[in-house]
Amino acid sequence: MAHDASQPQQRLARVGKATTEKPAARWALIAISLLFLLLMLFLPLTAVFVEAFRKGLFAFIKALGDPETFSAIRLTLIVAGIAVPLNLVFGIAAAWAIAKFEFKGKAFLTTLIDLPFSVSPVISGLVFVLLFGSHSVLGPFLQSYGIKILFAVPGLVLATVFVTFPFVARELIPLMQEQGTADEEAALSLGASGWQTFWYVTLPNIKWGLLYGVLLCNARAMGEFGAVSVVSGHIRGQTNTMPLQVEILYNEYNFVAAFAVATLLALLALVTLVLKTLLEMRYSAEIAASRRH
Amino acid sequence: MNTQTRKAWRIRQPSVIPGFGLALGVTLFWLVLVILIPLSGLLIRSSALGAANFWALATDPRTLNALRVSFGTAFAAALVNVIFGIVLAWVLVRYSFPGKRIIDAMVDLPFALPTAVAGIALTTLYAPNGWIGQWLTPLGIKVAFTPVGITIALIFIGLPFVVRTVQPIMEEIDREVEEAAATLGATRFQTISRVLLPGLTPAVLTGFALAFARGVGEYGSVIFIAGNLPYVSEIAPLLIVIRLEEFNYPAATAIAAVMLLISFMMLLVINLIQSWSRRRYGYGA
Numbered sequence: 148m149a150h151d152a153s154q155p156q157q158r159l160a161r162v163g164k165a166t167t168e169k170p171a172a173r174w175a176l177i178a179i180s181l182l183f184l185l186l187m188l189f190l191p192l193t194a195v196f197v198e199a200f201r202k203g204l205f206a207f208i209k210a211l212g213d214p215e216t217f218s219a220i221r222l223t224l225i226v227a228g229i230a231v232p233l234n235l236v237f238g239i240a241a242a243w244a245i246a247k248f249e250f251k252g253k254a255f256l257t258t259l260i261d262l263p264f265s266v267s268p269v270i271s272g273l274v275f276v277l278l279f280g281s282h283s284v285l286g287p288f289l290q291s292y293g294i295k296i297l298f299a300v301p302g303l304v305l306a307t308v309f310v311t312f313p314f315v316a317r318e319l320i321p322l323m324q325e326q327g328t329a330d331e332e333a334a335l336s337l338g339a340s341g342w343q344t345f346w347y348v349t350l351p352n353i354k355w356g357l358l359y360g361v362l363l364c365n366a367r368a369m370g371e372f373g374a375v376s377v378v379s380g381h382i383r384g385q386t387n388t389m390p391l392q393v394e395i396l397y398n399e400y401n402f403v404a405a406f407a408v409a410t411l412l413a414l415l416a417l418v419t420l421v422l423k424t425l426l427e428m429r430y431s432a433e434i435a436a437s438r439r440h
Numbered sequence: 441m442n443t444q445t446r447k448a449w450r451i452r453q454p455s456v457i458p459g460f461g462l463a464l465g466v467t468l469f470w471l472v473l474v475i476l477i478p479l480s481g482l483l484i485r486s487s488a489l490g491a492a493n494f495w496a497l498a499t500d501p502r503t504l505n506a507l508r509v510s511f512g513t514a515f516a517a518a519l520v521n522v523i524f525g526i527v528l529a530w531v532l533v534r535y536s537f538p539g540k541r542i543i544d545a546m547v548d549l550p551f552a553l554p555t556a557v558a559g560i561a562l563t564t565l566y567a568p569n570g571w572i573g574q575w576l577t578p579l580g581i582k583v584a585f586t587p588v589g590i591t592i593a594l595i596f597i598g599l600p601f602v603v604r605t606v607q608p609i610m611e612e613i614d615r616e617v618e619e620a621a622a623t624l625g626a627t628r629f630q631t632i633s634r635v636l637l638p639g640l641t642p643a644v645l646t647g648f649a650l651a652f653a654r655g656v657g658e659y660g661s662v663i664f665i666a667g668n669l670p671y672v673s674e675i676a677p678l679l680i681v682i683r684l685e686e687f688n689y690p691a692a693t694a695i696a697a698v699m700l701l702i703s704f705m706m707l708l709v710i711n712l713i714q715s716w717s718r719r720r721y722g723y724g725a
Contacts, residue, residue: 166615183527184546191562244463249453256467265704268555270700274482277689377681397664
């Protein structure tokens with residue numbers, strides 16, 4: 148057995164061989180994975196761009212220049228521009244309370260925050276129709292004051308906030324739990340006020356995680372379809388967001404225009420993925436998501 | 441003594457960190473306003489229907505069929521995702537090959553791509569005259585506008601859930617366990633099937649449950665490819681929308697309540713799996 152111990156290189160190689168698959172099996176598994184992804188992910192993504200340019204660049208540009216499409220883009224930006232900051236403030240507050248303190252009912256609160264993830268998007272829209280619709284308790288009251296929530300921007304924002312509710316909080320809670328409270332305690336003991344501690348100590352610690360959460364929240368806010376579809380009322384040029392505009396154009400067999408708007412959304416998704424990957428690569432220690440999806 | 445007992449009755453443990461009241465206040469206000477009031481509105485409206493009425497609406501044949509389609513296709517898709525998700529996670533964790541980083545990033549595409557875009561893209565591929573559909577039609581295989589098409593859309597939507605729950609657990613596997621199995625004479629196949637896969641069970645179950653739950657509620661990516669034939673390829677979320685457009689609020693409410701109830705049960709099951717796995721294996725999924 149002496150020759151075994153004298154050649155650690157060979158022994159390592161043999162251990163390596165025993166704990167991995169044969170090259171043929173390895174390449175087969177890689178091939179299966181790549182084929183599956185090609186079929187399920189790459190092909191649909193390619194189809195979006197190919198179909199958008201099917202009738203040439205001119206038709207593509209013309210489709211995007213349509214005033215209704217333009218107003219859909221504007222509305223999507225408005226809705227996301229309101230919903231994302233609201234959930235950003237909520238996410239920071241929730242993470243501060245949950246990660247920095249020990250209190251009763253914390254686990255239950257965390258479960259409640261995750262709730263929207265397990266609700267169908269259609270139901271997320273339906274709850275607001277039931278709350279504010281003309282058949283509801285609040286409906287006639289709002290109507291008498293001329294307040295429009297359904298089939299208008301407030302309804303779209305509410306549905307979007309509902310659907311994107313957990314994103315920022317879910318990213319920040321594990322991150323801030325991991326960081327603990329030692330930094331804040333040090334700052335406080337040196338005489339910093341509560342807000343100073345937050346601005347100069349906590350926020351720099353969580354900025355990349357925060358950006359990560361906002362990125363995912365924004366992607367979902369701009370791309371949400373089901374919830375928004377239920378509360379929108381599909382008034383052309385007024386309450387159609389980009390995903391809804393895609394649906395309308397597609398159902399009218401205006402495929403080039405539908406896919407043209409879809410390319411913008413697909414680009415948004417790709418930019419989100421690239422930024423997300425960059426954050427995971429460069430700041431993996433400062434975001435929680437790389438360890439917990 | 442006195443402070444001890446008082447401490448036990450406190451809602452929160454003392455801390456020098458300020459802002460608990462403000463942070464918890466903002467959190468609860470927003471949670472109650474945006475999530476809890478609307479959701480309880482749905483429950484109140486459905487309980488106002490009365491038990492008999494609710495039961496009649498929930499067991500309407502079209503409703504039952506839609507629920508069956510939703511749950512059946514979501515189950516099939518989650519099953520496919522478990523198989524390919526495990527393979528994919530294994531390949532991403534253990535092997536190196538050119539373009540691996542891009543592949544890894546692309547797995548999250550279904551999270552980032554708006555569902556409506558996924559829906560029209562998949563329909564373009566699988567329609568009878570589509571990119572892939574045109575090769576399947578002569579073989580007599582119909583994908584788009586059938587439950588098979590719905591399943592394909594749900595596979596797309598659910599894939600990252602399985603990969604992203606299994607992948608981190610696979611990364612944590614201790615190589616020494618495999619080395620021990622190999623030393624004791626296990627073949628590679630035995631090591632994987634008897635030693636590695638059992639340890640992954642909680643993660644796989646969690647991934648399955650997440651993909652399944654997401655698939656049941658999915659709307660945007662499905663409605664384009666489904667064809668939406670009542671009793672055949674009509675999903676439950678779509679039936680809610682149809683009932684709403686008919687101003688049939690009681691029916692929409694009843695279907696939503698049934699779906700919500702099942703989703704909450706799934707959430708409970710996921711939590712149970714996770715606490716079970718934490719007890720049994722020492723890590724959560």
